[in-house]
Amino acid sequence: MSVLSEVLDANESYASTFDKGDLALPPARGFAILTCMDARLDPAKYAGLSEGDAHVIRNAGGRASDDAIRSLVISYKLLGTQEWFVIHHADCGMEFFTDEVMRDLLANSLETAELGPDGFRDIGEGPGSAEAAYIDWLTISDRAQAVVDDVARIKAHPLVPARIPVYGYVYDVRTGRLVEVPAATAAGAAA
Amino acid sequence: MSVLSEVLDANESYASTFDKGDLALPPARGFAILTCMDARLDPAKYAGLSEGDAHVIRNAGGRASDDAIRSLVISYKLLGTQEWFVIHHADCGMEFFTDEVMRDLLANSLETAELGPDGFRDIGEGPGSAEAAYIDWLTISDRAQAVVDDVARIKAHPLVPARIPVYGYVYDVRTGRLVEVPAATAAGAAA
Known part of the structure; x- marks a missing residue:
């Protein structure tokens, strides 16, 4: 079976028992996660999200690109998120080039x-x-430092209010565990 | 309980039964999805993904931003994805401003x-x-046209090989269903 057919079949199954049609547009739990596109990461599972809970922004590396910042600013300004997570991960392809x-x-x-x-x-x-x-290409040469740098870039952006805390974590693909990057979280604490 | 504590508790629960520590870096099913950060969307659920299956790129609107294209090029060139989906959705905040x-x-x-x-x-x-x-801000004034435009931009990018098909869909947040945008999928078909 083709990938397209598999995806549409899986969606048909999801839709057939779907009971979340009344969820509001703003995230119910008021936070956003910026993380990597890596296939091994399922942010809803690793962070305990149900549909409607939180914004999830993903790109190669989970980097604080201009586009990620565009999304984060929309997330708080228009849809009210109050706390953000930057979550990179171990064994990221971005470290290999x-x-x-x-x-x-x-x-x-x-x-x-x-x-x-x-x-x-x-x-x-x-x-x-x-x-x-x-x-x-926003490659990564130092795993923890990249989290520190991304949190720092977000906090220093002129459109990001100082009141929003930004937590820095690394997801371990071998254990499923979130490991804090203390220097990033400390730097990302609300002013 | 704070959001941070809730996330870490949920992660502890996920990690305590985690058995996916041996997954390979390249997506096992060889495809990528570009979709919106909207909290109501769970791409793993709506498209039937397990950890390790596919790259998931998300931003405000699911738009084909420069950063999304950076991620897609890394996805095929370094990690071998062969097919891509652009999946916007109904009731998107990007339509309201x-x-x-x-x-x-x-x-x-x-x-x-x-x-x-x-x-x-x-x-x-x-x-x-x-x-x-x-x-x-990459706002959306016409839902179907935005999917057509994003697929067209991806297909026309000089770093995107003609062989990669790009399918265009809109996710209906009321029903959980993926609805094809035929003009986008047709334009995104492999050359």
């Missing part, structure tokens, strides 16, 4: 690269694109 | 606005910030 590697890989080809013991290796053939040189 | 409204609200104050029958109304007091004028 650099901007230079990504630019070289994509300049070579638009096919999928292979992850080997020394990082990603291109096995595809061209054409590639030089467009990758114009993108900041 | 414009760039001008957001800029005025934030210029007035950094407090939470109130959603009334005529849209968002600012009830906070200053100071605000003019920074909002420099941000494209």
Whole structure:
């Protein structure tokens, strides 16, 4: 069965017993999580969310990109969230390459690269694109520091009120556990 | 109990029976979903995902922002996804305001606005910030067209290979059902 059919079948099953049609637009529990797109992470499960509870923003790395900040500002200004979590994770793909590697890989080809013991290796053939040189890939070289940096960037943004606490955590994909990054949480505490 | 304590308690419960510590980094089912941060959406539930299955990218509106495209390119180039879904939804907050409204609200104050029958109304007091004028808030004026536009933007990006199909859907928050946007899916079909 194709992925599309599988997804639509799963959705049909979900919809057939759906009883959450009256949920309000603003998150009922008043918080937001910024985390990684990684397939192993299920924020609803690891943080105990039901439909309607909290905003969940996800991108490669769970980074405080401009777009994540756009989403967080909408989250508090229009929909009333009062606390935010930045949750990166162990064994993140973003730790295994650099901007230079990504630019070289994509300049070579638009096919999928292979992850080997020394990082990603291109096995595809061209054409590639030089467009990758114009993108900041927001890679991670120090796991805890990236959480500290992202919390700091959010807190320092001119559209983010000082009253909003921002907690910094790393999710351990081997244990399912959230591990605090104390320096990030401390820096993210409400003023 | 505070939100932070609730989240950590829920995580402790999740971790206590966690048995997915051996999942591989690349998504097992080889696809990615771009969808909205809205609290009512649980992509794992509405699309039938288990931990390890698929990348999930979320932002305000589920829009094909530069950052979403950064994440999608990492998703296929480094981690091998082969098919993508763009899934917006009914009753999205992004339909209820414009760039001008957001800029005025934030210029007035950094407090939470109130959603009334005529849209968002600012009830906070200053100071605000003019920074909002420099941000494209990626609001939505036509629900189906926004899906078409986002799929088209992704397909036209120089770093996206023509072989990747991109399906366009709208999730109905009242029924839990995914509704296809045929024009988007057709435009997103592999070349």
